[in-house]
Amino acid sequence: KANSGCEIMQSQEEETFLYFAYGSNLMSERIHLHNPSATFCYVARLQDFELDFGNSQGKTSETWHGGIATVNQSPGNEVWGVVWKINKSNLSSLDKSSASVQKRVVCHWSIKRS
Known part of the structure; x- marks a missing residue:
């Protein structure tokens, strides 16, 4: 059985959280720059959202001068990412590495395994 590192022991549950990543935070190298504790759990789908680039203020990335990935509610659509x-x-x-994203979306979710 493969271990994804996502099994959470009772004592660790209060010290960790699950984070749905999309855009550049899909890359292990990127997420670990500022979040060395990050452990890959699984590929996931965020239902009723869509991927968009940029934001309401029209900001772009200061690093690569392109639109910044964000998600917006959109019934019937889905965004694939990793947890x-x-x-x-x-x-x-x-939060600091995502400073240009002005919102934090808390989703209630369930895990479906095939």
């Missing part, structure tokens, strides 16, 4: 388990001590660095 990382991250230590809560990395939450501020995650």
